[in-house]
Amino acid sequence: MSRETTDLTDDPRHNLVIPEPEAVEDLEDLALGDDYALNPEYVEMVIDAADRGDTGRLRELVHALDPADVADLMGFLSAGYREEVIPVLDPEWLGEIIAELDDNLREEVLEATPSATLAKALEELDSDDAADVIDDLDEGKRAQVLAAMDEGDRAAIETTLAYEDETAGRLMQREFLAAPQFWTVGQTIDHVREAGDRLPELFFDVYVVDPSFTPVGALPISQLLTNKRETPLAEIMEPVTEIAVDMDQEEVAYIFDKYHLISAPVIEPGGRLVGQITVDDIVGVIREEAQEDILALAGVSDTGRDATVNDIVRSRLPWLLLNLVTETIAVSAIAIFQDQIAKLVALAVLMPIVSSLGGNAGTQTLAVAVRALASKELNAANARRIIVRELSVGAMNGLVLAVVMGMATFVFYHNAKLAITVGLALVANIVTAALGGILAPLALEKMGRDPAVSSSIFVTFLTDFMGFFAVLTIAALLLR
Template identity: 75%
Template sequence: MSRETADLTEAKDAIAPEVEEDLEDLALGEDYALNPDYVDLVADALDRGDAERLSELLGALRPADVADLMGFLSSGDREEVIAHLDPEALAEVLSELDPEIREDVLDHVPAAILAKALGEMDSDDAVDVVDDLEDDKRAQVLAAMPEGERAAIETSLAYEDETAGRLMQREVVWAPQFWTVGQTLDHFRREGDAMPELFFDVYVVDPSHVPVGAIPVSHLLRTKRDAPLAQIMEPVTEIPVGMDQEEVAYIFNKYHLISAPVVEPGGRLVGQITVDDIVGVIQEESDEDILALAGVSDAGRDADVFGIVKSRLPWLVINLATETVAVSVVGVFQDAIAKVIALAVLMPIVSSLGGNAGTQALTVAVRALASRELNAANAARIIWRELIVGLLNGLVLALVMGLAVFAWYHDARLAWTMGLAIIANLFVAALAGILAPIVLERLGRDPAVSSSVLVTFATDFMGFLALLGIASLILL
């Protein structure tokens, strides 16, 4: 190498860290979201086929940011980006991708490369990725993996979806109960390469490999070497392998767990679940409940128009049917409406107030059921509380609206009619909002999915019936 070439290389090496730092600053905004200008830089490099610039831009991003970037790119551009990632980087990016985007990305990854990437993942992430593959490609990828890794993934796939068995990672740190702290730490140092990349607890097991306790790593490091594990271990909360992931999240939240062992029906330790997995479950379940309340599914960035229509239209059809029944009550009182035209103006107000009040009660009830704050032990008290709230809200709104109607129409009887209708509808709204999710859950249905349609029907039907029925008694 000539002296000039060496000097040029040294100059580039000196500048590179500064350029890298500038790119990192440009990549993310203050809210840690990708900067649109940075996305444009990546798109420009892709359009020009500038592989060196693309590698430079991707190198300045963390795996989670590369995964976020994929959502802003076309399918073809994603394929180009994937080609610039080594198996280790690809493994981290695949773990962070949204499921819809990951399915598209996996179509562009050769089976041999994907098999190497899976080997770099924790077993729980690898199972998620393999589960997204088409049957033919799944067989190719599994065939390209070492026998031990393939067997672990196939065993996890045998568990039902959204259970602890699917959620757990098989990499787990355990020690026999007759060991001392010193023996345990020495073993960790010898077997460091075979241990999980991140762990929080050491599970103490009996000769049958059944967990009998757990020791936080921080406690282990502060304890004298000659202390037996059996004397310093703490009680352990076991997670059955078939438990629903929502139940697992509830246990983690209730007992403030960082990690927990997963056991087979016989009690044998087969894996562990860590808090980072639970954060994802909580986010997933929360998103599902929020979307279900509106009767829609997740319309991700790659969702197609017909898929969105297919998910939303059935609930709109059901809502159309219930609203048709609700407004049929108007036809029964059409003579009253013809005599008192003001009723036609006031009807939407009564039904709208009831609908909003019902949604408030419904939202509180669904959240309470999901967080186990509402059960048979306190259901009567919660129902009674919501009824009192509905009645008090109805009284206040009845007074306000009654005065407004009297000021506008100068008709005391019409004001009384409006006030009484509002009280009746808000009471029914509170009753429907709290009872609908409770009854649906007792029937084994998801209360977040069906409750809103029932509550809307009840408040609209009662709103029309109350106003027009009371008007028939007072005004006619």
């Protein structure tokens, strides 16, 4: 029993209603595993409480969690249970929870929350996160929420929304710590103590600016603590990496990753400092961009764990229909040479192996190329070298596979010409796969398109067609 309840123990009923300080701790241990992932058992406990209509228990279970975990919990619940959880959420938390939610859950929660509550919740967020949420509202509700907000917060959000989606302007906070070149460490510390509210909740670097408010250097705030008060900033500042306000978020992520930045100043075209981006916003971008590549290569967009069957069908069917068209074109190679197959059915058995191996080899090259392009390790400076290398790899892999498959074919069918046919076709297809797998993403990148999107359908088409075509034309020449 906790100390706070000792004076009440003469009435045992009190022990049942007074919340114990340890109780929250215990629930937290139950909620999260050692890896800080939400336990399935905890989700069950929430569902049980909702089934029993026990709002008190529901509130207790939900409030034992961090906002990020509440957002995670919502994703594991079905829509009916979420409707019961939303009303018990603490309004002061709501903003942070909304900011953490998956896209389609966020829409659902936004629709279910009154505009006035939403306005209050968003005032608690940084301007970049609040703008992100506002952007998801329909026109009518957006106007209502903005009207209900504090003047300053509204202006900050509207300025942020004026920048294009997925650019530095959208990621940046408009609050930051800047100091003129001629200040000392002491003057800067005093300024921070006075500025108080005008500073962001968290800041990591001081940006040193010239009279036109252009950044000329930066220093981590730990340097303010470790250097003497009289040290001029100009003496200890380091070169600064500026981010243009219209830069794509993928580029911003690349720069943060490359130079190990914690924060960076954002500048307007003239060079004027207008905001800062911090690494915590970038971690999410890096994960999302890498995951987008996985999905794009598979020809699918992620509709989230809460998407309906209809949403998912709509996101996947177009790709499959496109695949039906390309595959129909690929098999036309078979249709043209049908007579060969009628004469030797073994060709129908062996063709798919040649096609499939080509497809796999092409996908290998493609995945490596997409990764290298994304991390800017492949560009005009080494493209020729990489293409030649991929062709050599294709030739070697093709030769080894051709020998293995040719021998297996001979053992099985006792037909040397058939074995040679299959072997030659395999070399041709693996080399074709290598060429397609490296040239398709390079060409898309050069055209300013995302190399992960649509290269895989092209490479699959190419290797399927080549697999059929090579087997059947070589057969037509050798086996007549």
